Amino acid sequence: MFILSIVLVRRNxxxxxxxxxxxQTSYAxxxxxxxERQPTRVFAFNKPPQNRLAVADVHTLLDSPLPTIVAGDFNAKHTAWNSNIVGPDAHMPDVLDIAVTRxxxxxxxxxxxxxxxISDHQAVLSTLKTTPMTTSLPSPKHRQDWRIFAEHxxxxxxxxxxxxxxxxxRLATDLSATQSNVLRESRLYAASTRRQPQLPxxxxxxxxxxxxxxxxxxxxxxxIMKTRLNSLAAKISDALVTVADESWHSAIERAGDDWSGxxxxxxxxxGKPSPIRPLMASDGTPRYRAEDQAEIFADYLETQFRPNPTSDVQHVETIKRHLKNYFESPIVPTEDPVVVAYDAQIAYFINE
Structure with a gap:
């Protein structure tokens, strides 16, 4: 049996x-x-109806020092979460989708x-009063009434x-504060004229x-009612696709042939915001947070500057002996000299 779990996250x-x-018996x-600047784990949970819910699975997801949300199809009925019966019977309509937090x-x-x-599953909307961390959006652009600015x-x-x-x-400080206040007072807050597109x-x-x-x-x-429901849902999907196509063609026609359009x-x-580019961690998972990406850079640099282990000890000794003889021998007139630079000299060349 193929079990599908999906977590959709806004791009920003x-x-x-x-x-x-x-x-053991579930999938997540x-x-x-x-x-609020604190990592929070969110799991999509699914337990097949033919399996018995293993309590250890729930503990595996919830036993963490980080705040955790587990939501999905538990296929477990109990009066504790308003089910009509207690048992694994999945043939009667009842509460199947649950959200558990810790x-x-x-x-x-x-x-x-x-x-x-359309299915017999009813979506559970879990709303938190806090807001997640997102990418920084550009500050809104405002218009200024320069006549009011000059008067003020x-x-x-x-x-x-x-x-x-x-x-x-003191005069420079007072003048800067006055300009900031006058810019706020002369700012034009135009009401947004953009309306959400209405369906036919x-x-x-x-x-x-x-x-x-x-x-x-x-x-x-x-x-028979289920067949009518599926047929009507398919008609709605086709109608929405048709409306989207007509809207796109109308936008192209409104643009016209001139360069401004x-x-x-x-x-x-x-004009859509660009997606956040993650870095891949050593375990193959993409990391978006600045702290995680800094750790990835640190691990990479540590790996790069670590001596390369080798089992050919004789070859290493040969290279060391060759380098020692090279630096102790006099420089050939046709060869460019090798200059050994110190920290202060390197810093000087970088600044220059």
């Missing part, structure tokens, strides 16, 4: 893949992200999304008699119909 969230844990895939600074809020999936500077510019160097420093009315109607059919199928488990279109396509 700093993360790296964890080694795949060796479990984990990533490490930074929340070591978090604050308990997350959990919500069940009952109309987001004429009104609030510091002016007093300068009689000493201390007065010059017929697609929204099909989505609402799909939600109703899914709720009915969950209650009745009628095969093409430039705006290229900026729209290339």
């Amino acid at each position: 969230v700093i993360h790296h893949l964890l080694p795949v844990p060796q479990l 895939l984990g990533v490490e992200i930074c929340i 070591g978090l600074a604050a308990a997350p809020s959990l919500d069940v999304l009952d109309d987001h999936l 500077m004429a009104e609030h510019s510091p002016s007093f008699k300068v009689e000493s160097p201390a007065d010059v420093d 009315a017929y697609i929204e109607a099909m989505i609402e119909e799909k939600r109703k059919l899914r709720r009915q199928w969950q209650n009745l488990r009628c095969p 093409m430039y705006r279109l290229c900026r729209l396509l290339s």
Whole structure:
């Protein structure tokens, strides 16, 4: 049987893949992200229905000094997490997807999304009040009203008699602070005119119909209703693809043949933030955090400057003897001299 576990992470969230844990009856895939500058582990968990849940698997994932979140299809029913029965019976509709946490600074809020999936699994939304560490985004660009800037500077510019160097420093400090305040006051905060694209009315109607059919199928488990639900979901997918294609063709037509339109279109396509480039650790996992990448560089440099071990001792002695004789012999007139430089000389050449 093929068991699939996926963890989707936003591109600007700093993360790296964890080694795949060796479990007895379950499967898990984990990533490490930074929340409030603290590493936090997140695992996608799956236990096949035919296997019995091994408690040791859960302990393997949770027994860590780092905060840990384990969420997924446990296929284990118990009244402790609001199941109707206690047992491995997987043929009756019941609670199957669970989120387990350990070591978090604050308990997350959990919500069940009952109309987001076509299958009998209901998505569990776990929300943390803290935010993960992300890549630094460029500061927003603002427009300035230079007329207001000139008026405020004429009104609030510091002016007093300068009689000493201390007065010059104080005047420069006051002028810099005044300019910063006036720049903030004359800044134009234009309201964003960009609207989220709205779906056509017929697609929204099909989505609402799909939600109703899914709720009915969950209650009745009628095969005919399941067939209608799958067919409607396929129609919605095809309609969304068609709308996306039409939107793209409209964007190309709006760009036109002039250079300004093409430039705006290229900026729209290339304006997305570049992905974070990881470094590969010695165990083959990509590392994104600055601390981990610094350790990778340190390990690499330590390896490079470590003497290369060899079993041919005679060859090493021959090389040492040859070098000793070379440096003790007089320099041949046709040969460039070998200059031995010291730390101070090396630093001098680098600075030059």
